[in-house]
Amino acid sequence: MDIRKIKKLIELVQESGIAELEVTEGEESVRICQHRDQTSASQTTQQIHTLANSPQVDNSQDDASDVDQVTDFDEKNTVISPMVGTFYLSPAPEAEPLCKVGQRVEQGDPICIIEAMKMMNQIEALRSGIVSKILVESGDGVEFDQALIIIEDE
Incomplete structure (x- = not known):
């Protein structure tokens, strides 16, 4: 799966407020989970879990x-x-x-x-x-x- 597609999926999850999105394309699969910190709802952590041979990306917003x-x-x-x-x-x-x-x-x-x-x-x-x-x-x-x-x- 192309990294540009993965970035667009991350943006989609961030903008929509959904908690989880999973997309399968052929043998490759990517799951994006958005977890909100209980002390600060404005901070989000994106974790992308990949299966098969697809690339793994982690987009974290840390202090x-x-x-x-x-x-x-x-x-x-x-x-x-x-x-x-x-x-x-x-x-x-x-x-x-x-x-x-x-x-x-x-x-x-x-x-x-x-x-x-x-x-x-x-x-x-x-x-x-x-x-x-x-x-x-x-x-x-x-x-x-x-x-x-x-x-x-x-």
């Missing part, structure tokens, strides 16, 4: 302060997302989180999960230390190379 917070941390202490997907702190909705702020983690410990294309991918700590900050809420969409968790030295 500049959210982007700036990532640059305040040392890269060696930051766990970054290796893929685009949905971030989870626990393996199930009622389960204990894999890590919490203040918790000590060892290199190789699973600290979060990213769901991508219906596959649950465990993300492991790349170093030992104390979890000082979790930058993403469980259930939020994450981008490739997005900072997720800060692990500080003991």
Whole structure:
């Protein structure tokens, strides 16, 4: 599916106020979901989920302060997302989180999960230390190379 068509579909969803639109063209399919933030109805997040070999696009409107917070941390202490997907702190909705702020983690410990294309991918700590900050809420969409968790030295 052509990227121009996808952009027009995004604009259609934004202008019409509909919550979800799914279009299938041959073997390619695109689903556009619009979620409204409960604290600010003017902020919207567009997530496009693609199937088959169609391109994947994510059009998010974030505050500049959210982007700036990532640059305040040392890269060696930051766990970054290796893929685009949905971030989870626990393996199930009622389960204990894999890590919490203040918790000590060892290199190789699973600290979060990213769901991508219906596959649950465990993300492991790349170093030992104390979890000082979790930058993403469980259930939020994450981008490739997005900072997720800060692990500080003991």
